[in-house]
Amino acid sequence: EAGVAQSPRYKIIEKRQSVAFWCNPISGHATLYWYQQILGQGPKLLIQFQNNGVVDDSQLPKDRFSAERLKGVDSTLKIQPAKLEDSAVYLCASSLGGLAGLSETQYFGPGTRLLVL
Amino acid sequence: EDKVVQSPLSLVVHEGDTVTLNCSYEVTNFRSLLWYKQEKKAPTFLFMLTSSGIEKKSGRLSSILDKKELFSILNITATQTGDSAIYLCAVQTGANNLFFGTGTRLTVIP
Numbered sequence: 001e002a003g004v005a006q007s008p009r010y011k012i013i014e015k016r017q018s019v020a021f022w023c024n025p026i027s028g029h030a031t032l033y034w035y036q037q038i039l040g041q042g043p044k045l046l047i048q049f050q051n052n053g054v055v056d057d058s059q060l061p062k063d064r065f066s067a068e069r070l071k072g073v074d075s076t077l078k079i080q081p082a083k084l085e086d087s088a089v090y091l092c093a094s095s096l097g098g099l100a101g102l103s104e105t106q107y108f109g110p111g112t113r114l115l116v117l
Numbered sequence: 118e119d120k121v122v123q124s125p126l127s128l129v130v131h132e133g134d135t136v137t138l139n140c141s142y143e144v145t146n147f148r149s150l151l152w153y154k155q156e157k158k159a160p161t162f163l164f165m166l167t168s169s170g171i172e173k174k175s176g177r178l179s180s181i182l183d184k185k186e187l188f189s190i191l192n193i194t195a196t197q198t199g200d201s202a203i204y205l206c207a208v209q210t211g212a213n214n215l216f217f218g219t220g221t222r223l224t225v226i227p
Binding site: 004043 | 121159161211219
């Protein structure tokens with residue numbers, strides 16, 4: 001079974017530029033998550049999708065970050081304009097998204113390492 | 118405010134040693150606790166714990182949850198250099214969101 005795919009793996013940009021990351025979840029997984037992991041910290045949830053709808057985006061800095069999952073499969077996360085403090089690894093994860101109330105394992109992609117200069 | 122605290126922050130041991138990693142939490146709407154291993158890439162899933170006192174075991178790794186005292190431990194016996202990684206503890210709440218600790222960096226010396 002193919003895992004979660006992400007691209008690019010690395011990106012270096014200057015502050016105030018824009019950047020976009022792509023994620024393709026495990027086939028059949030309805031729930032998709034984007035996390036930000038700053039060096040030395042655990043991943044922090046940015047946004048959670050259930051199919052093409054947003055479940056939780058309370059931690060997403062909406063003035064500069066946006067995400068979409070238009071067809072309920074792959075997703076893009078965009079930062080515009082980027083700041084120095086956005087330097088981090090951006091992880092995408094997916095889970096089955098089955099019955100409400102049941103705990104589900106999230107499976108992570110390899111991440112995109114972003115450096116903002 | 119939801120909180121997940123891991124200790125120690127880092128640990129250096131010799132091959133063959135046994136280690137215990139700790140995770141304590143204070144969250145609303147607890148659903149489950151998960152352990153992940155993170156090397157240079159994505160976190161890889163180790164265990165999901167939902168019930169107190171039931172040990173989960175996979176090879177040399179084992180974990181247990183205490184929902185009364187709000188903590189979990191991850192044990193690794195007969196450590197190998199391949200166990201060197203960051204071990205992340207996460208608590209699943211609400212709509213299956215994961216709230217992570219900062220991780221424990223384990224280094225196993227040959």
